[in-house]
Amino acid sequence: MERVPILKIGDILLVSIQVDMSDQTAVALQEDLAERIVATGCHGVIIDITALDIVDSFVGRMLSTIASISRVLDAETVVVGMRPAVAITLVELGLSLNGIRTALNVERGMELIAIDRADDHDDPDDDPVPEPTASP
Amino acid sequence: MALSADESGRLGELLTSRAEVVTQRWTEIIAGQLRGRLSQAELVRQVQELHRALVDALSKGAVDLTAEEATELRAVLAEFSRGQARQGFSATETATGVFALKEALLSVLGTDQDAAMLRDYVSFSALVDQMGLFTFETFVRTRESLIADQAEQLLELSTPVVKLWEGVVAVPLVGTLDSARAQVVMERLLQTLVDTGSPYAIIDITGVPAVDTQVAQHILKTVVAARLMGADCIISGIRPQIAQTIVALGIEFGDIATKASLADALRHVLRLTGVETSRRQSRREA
Numbered sequence: 207m208e209r210v211p212i213l214k215i216g217d218i219l220l221v222s223i224q225v226d227m228s229d230q231t232a233v234a235l236q237e238d239l240a241e242r243i244v245a246t247g248c249h250g251v252i253i254d255i256t257a258l259d260i261v262d263s264f265v266g267r268m269l270s271t272i273a274s275i276s277r278v279l280d281a282e283t284v285v286v287g288m289r290p291a292v293a294i295t296l297v298e299l300g301l302s303l304n305g306i307r308t309a310l311n312v313e314r315g316m317e318l319i320a321i322d323r324a325d326d327h328d329d330p331d332d333d334p335v336p337e338p339t340a341s342p
Numbered sequence: 343m344a345l346s347a348d349e350s351g352r353l354g355e356l357l358t359s360r361a362e363v364v365t366q367r368w369t370e371i372i373a374g375q376l377r378g379r380l381s382q383a384e385l386v387r388q389v390q391e392l393h394r395a396l397v398d399a400l401s402k403g404a405v406d407l408t409a410e411e412a413t414e415l416r417a418v419l420a421e422f423s424r425g426q427a428r429q430g431f432s433a434t435e436t437a438t439g440v441f442a443l444k445e446a447l448l449s450v451l452g453t454d455q456d457a458a459m460l461r462d463y464v465s466f467s468a469l470v471d472q473m474g475l476f477t478f479e480t481f482v483r484t485r486e487s488l489i490a491d492q493a494e495q496l497l498e499l500s501t502p503v504v505k506l507w508e509g510v511v512a513v514p515l516v517g518t519l520d521s522a523r524a525q526v527v528m529e530r531l532l533q534t535l536v537d538t539g540s541p542y543a544i545i546d547i548t549g550v551p552a553v554d555t556q557v558a559q560h561i562l563k564t565v566v567a568a569r570l571m572g573a574d575c576i577i578s579g580i581r582p583q584i585a586q587t588i589v590a591l592g593i594e595f596g597d598i599a600t601k602a603s604l605a606d607a608l609r610h611v612l613r614l615t616g617v618e619t620s621r622r623q624s625r626r627e628a
Binding site: 284285286288289290292293294296297298302303307308309310311313314315 | 528529532533535536539540541563566567568569570571572573
């Protein structure tokens, strides 16, 4: 059985899908990814689908599942590199990939995750800024 | 209706012996209705060419326009008809160009009123009718291919994707948006997004004369497809009447940003990307 490699780059796990996804490959990828997120403590997952010619409802559901799993483990998922033809087909089929964030390429995906992390850290609930004391 | 070999021979003979008179009369009739839109020399050349091809075909024993002997005649007729279509002559003018031969023939047939002559003339005119119909068909086919070419050119011309800023592309839509054009626009836009890596696209509909539910559907599909790829779309150039139509039709753009003008849309995108714009002080103040 083919396995999809998972690469760690800084705080991000990069999954580049280069093979046709079968049921087994998809399940294996979900398990591997969950383990790697826990093992590395990464906070971002980028799934690169540049090489995929066909994205059907099966692949769409797999992406949604991976995004949900990652979210439970406190990691943000971004799908990058969707081809125009794939996007048009998905729209025609009426699949909108709810709950999945997308970016044009890996670089933009990394930026997106970086911005999110920065926003999280700036959240006033997490890190309250002390009230400036009025000085005369 | 086919000519008998006999009739075909007689017609060929007549056309050869009275060539001068026939071509002259033929040219006169055509020139009369064209009213100087074609030069005399050009017209004479065309008529002579047709005449020669017809005589050739008849001398080879052609009894029908579909016969093998008439291949060259068909080619000449097609060429004549294509020329007329390209130069913008009407269908009637083109067909009359061939039918004029009947009248020209009548003028050389003489005034003898015997039955054989009449029978000959009727069969000749059947052949001329065939030639006329063939010309007409070629004419229509040429016109259709011209129209198809133009439609394709229009499709190519009218859908540019322009880069407005770093990471911002715009599609100024001009003209009616039907399914075929919407498809081309969508594909172009998405491909440009990938090629340039632009995360923002502005669809400007200033030039779209009317927005109905179908056009809105096309635009929405494009926006959703762009979102799937990770780019955001803004719709701009919505004219007051269009805004009223959109509301009256109950079209929902959801959370898609819509702006009145392209300038507003660009400012919106620049604010999102964090680009600061400021007005420079005029230098001619003092």
